[in-house]
Amino acid sequence: MPDNILEKYIIDHFKASTGPNYFFSWHGGEPTLAGIDFYRRAVSFQKKHNPSTGDIINGIQTNGTLIDDEWCRFFSDENFYIGISIDGPEDLHNRARLSATGAPSFKQVMKGYEKLQLYGIRNEILCAVSNENVHFPLEIYRFFKRLGTQFVTFLPLVIKNGVITGADSDNSVKPGDFGIFLCRIFDEWVENDIGMISVQIIEEAINTVTKKDHTLCIFKKTCGGVPVMEMNGDLYSCDHFVDSRYLIGNITNATLAQILDSEAQINFGEAKLKTLPDYCLSCEVLDMCNGECPKNRFILTPDGEPGLNYLCKGYRKFFNHIRPFTNAVEAGMKSQKS
Numbered sequence: 001m002p003d004n005i006l007e008k009y010i011i012d013h014f015k016a017s018t019g020p021n022y023f024f025s026w027h028g029g030e031p032t033l034a035g036i037d038f039y040r041r042a043v044s045f046q047k048k049h050n051p052s053t054g055d056i057i058n059g060i061q062t063n064g065t066l067i068d069d070e071w072c073r074f075f076s077d078e079n080f081y082i083g084i085s086i087d088g089p090e091d092l093h094n095r096a097r098l099s100a101t102g103a104p105s106f107k108q109v110m111k112g113y114e115k116l117q118l119y120g121i122r123n124e125i126l127c128a129v130s131n132e133n134v135h136f137p138l139e140i141y142r143f144f145k146r147l148g149t150q151f152v153t154f155l156p157l158v159i160k161n162g163v164i165t166g167a168d169s170d171n172s173v174k175p176g177d178f179g180i181f182l183c184r185i186f187d188e189w190v191e192n193d194i195g196m197i198s199v200q201i202i203e204e205a206i207n208t209v210t211k212k213d214h215t216l217c218i219f220k221k222t223c224g225g226v227p228v229m230e231m232n233g234d235l236y237s238c239d240h241f242v243d244s245r246y247l248i249g250n251i252t253n254a255t256l257a258q259i260l261d262s263e264a265q266i267n268f269g270e271a272k273l274k275t276l277p278d279y280c281l282s283c284e285v286l287d288m289c290n291g292e293c294p295k296n297r298f299i300l301t302p303d304g305e306p307g308l309n310y311l312c313k314g315y316r317k318f319f320n321h322i323r324p325f326t327n328a329v330e331a332g333m334k335s336q337k338s
Contacts, residue, residue: 001034001038001231001232002231003041005231005232005233005251005252006041006042006045007045007049008233008251008252009229009233009251009256010024010042010045010046010049011045011049012251012255012256012257013256014049014050014051015255015256015257016255016256016257016260017054019054020053020054020055021054021055021056021057022046022054022055022056022057023057023058023059024042024046024056024057024058024059025058025059025061026039026042026058026059026060026061027059027060027061027062027083027239028228028239030062030063030065030066031060031061031062032060032062032066032067032071033066036070036071036074039058039060039074039078040074042058043058043078046058055079056079057079057080057081058078058079058080058081059080059081059082059083060075060080060081060082060083061083061085061126062082062083062084062085062112063084063085063097063105063109064084064085064086064108064109064112064113064116065099065105065108065109065112066112067082067084067111067112067113067115067116068112068115069115071115072115072116072118072119072121073119075116075119075121076119076120076121080121080122081122081123081124082116082121082122082123082124083123083124083125083126083153084109084112084113084116084123084124084125084126085097085109085125085126085127085128086109086110086113086125086126086127086144086147087127087128087130087133087140088127088133088136088139088140088143089139089140089143090104090106090107092132092133092136092139092140093105093106093109094106095132095133096128096130096132096133096171097109113125113147117147117148123149123151124149124150124151124152124153124200125144125147125149125151125152125153126153126155127140127144127152127153127154127155128155128156128157129154129155129156129157129173129178129181130157130171130172130173131157131170131171131172131173131174131177132171134173134174134177134178134181135177135181137180137181137182137184137185138184138185138188141185141188141189142188144197145193145197149197150196150197150198151197151198151200152197152198152199152200153199153200153201154181154182154185154199154200154201156173156178156311156314157171157172157173158172158173158295158296158310158311159171159172173311173314174314175310175311175312175313175314175315176313176314176317177314178311178314178315178318179313179314179315179316179317179318179321180314180317181314182201182314182318182321183317183318183321183322185199186199186202186318186321186322186325189202190325200216201216201318202322203215204216204219204288205288205319205322205326206326206329208287208288208326209326209327209329209330209333210329210330210333214290217293218292218293219288219289219290219292220272220290221272221273221290222269222270222272222273223238223268223269223272223293223294224237224238224260224265224266224268224269224270225269226238226239227239227248227259227260227265228242229251230242232250233250233251233252234247234249234250235247235248235249235250235251235256235259236248237264237265237268238268240293240294240295241268241295246268248262248264248265248268249262271294272290272291272294273290273291275294275297275307276290276291276307277301277305277306277307277308278301278303278305279301279302279303279305279308280301280308280309280312283316284320285315285316285319285320285323288315288319289309289312289315289316289319291309292309292311292312292315293309296309296310296311297309297310298310299312
C-alpha cells in the first residue's frame with residue numbers, strides 16, 4: 001500500500017471511529033509479508049494524527065511462521081494484539097497448514113507462538129475447524145490449554161468451488177459435527193475453565209443474557225461494520241465479499257465515513273436481517289445466532305425457503321445445549337439485582 005493511501009486511511013479511520021478507542025485490523029492473506037517497515041510507517045502515521053482521545057490498538061491475524069524477536073519487540077513496543085492460527089496438535093495442524101512447497105508448518109508456528117508468550121504479547125489462538133480436525137475437540141482444546149492460552153476462537157471452515165463461501169469441498173466442516181465439536185468443548189470449559197479461558201462463541205452466547213451487544217459481526221442482527229480496504233484504496237462491504245458487486249468506493253475519492261454511510265453499505269448491512277427466512281425468525285435461539293454470516297446462507301429451510309445458513313444444524317445444537325448455563329447466568333444476575 002502506497003504511503004499516501006496508508007496515511008489517508010489512518011486519518012479517515014480516526015475521524016470515522018465512534019468508540020472511545022481506535023482499533024486497526026491488519027489481515028488478509030499473510031499480513032506479515034508486508035514487512036515490519038510497513039507497520040512501522042503505519043504506526044508513525046497513527047502517532048502523527050492521533051486525536052489523543054483514546055487508546056490505539058493494532059491487531060494482526062497471522063499464521064505465525066515469520067514471527068521472530070524483531071517482530072515481537074515491535075509488537076510489544078507498539079501495543080499490538082496478535083491472532084495466531086493454530087489448528088490443534090502437530091498432526092492435526094499439519095493436515096491443512098502446509099507451506100507453498102508442501103512442507104508442514106507446525107514447528108515454525110509454535111516458534112512464533114512461543115516468542116509471543118515470551119514477550120508477553122497479547123494474543124489469541126484462531127483455530128479453523130474443518131472436516132479434518134472436527135472429530136478431535138478435546139484433543140484440540142486441551143492442547144491449547146497446555147499452551148497456556150487465555151483466548152480461543154473456533155472458525156468453521158466452509159468452502160465452495162475453491163472459495164470460502166460454500167460447502168462443496170470435502171474439507172468443509174459438516175454442520176452436525178461442528179455442533180458436537182462445540183458442545184464437547186463447552187462441557188470441558190464449564191467444568192474446569194470458567195474465568196480461566198475465554199472461548200469466543202461461549203462469550204457471544206453469554207452476551208445475549210447479560211444484555212450486551214454481540215462483539216462478533218457474524219452474530220449481530222445487521223452487519224457492514226467490518227469492511228475491507230485493498231492496497232489501492234478500494235473499499236468493499238466485507239472481507240467475505242470482495243468482488244465487484246460489493247465495491248463501495250475508494251478513499252482517494254471520498255472519506256471513509258462517507259463510504260461507510262453510503263446507501264449501498266447501509267443496504268448491505270440491513271440485508272442480513274431483512275433476508276432471514278421465516279424458519280430463522282421463529283427459532284428459539286435466534287438471539288444467539290441471528291442467522292450467522294450471510295456468506296454461509298445458501299441452503300434451503302425444511303419448508304424449501306432459500307437463505308438458511310449452512311451451519312444452522314450445528315449452531316442450533318450448540319446454542320440449545322448451553323441454554324441451561326446461560327439461563328443460570330441470567331437468573332443469577334436477576335437475583336443479585338433484587
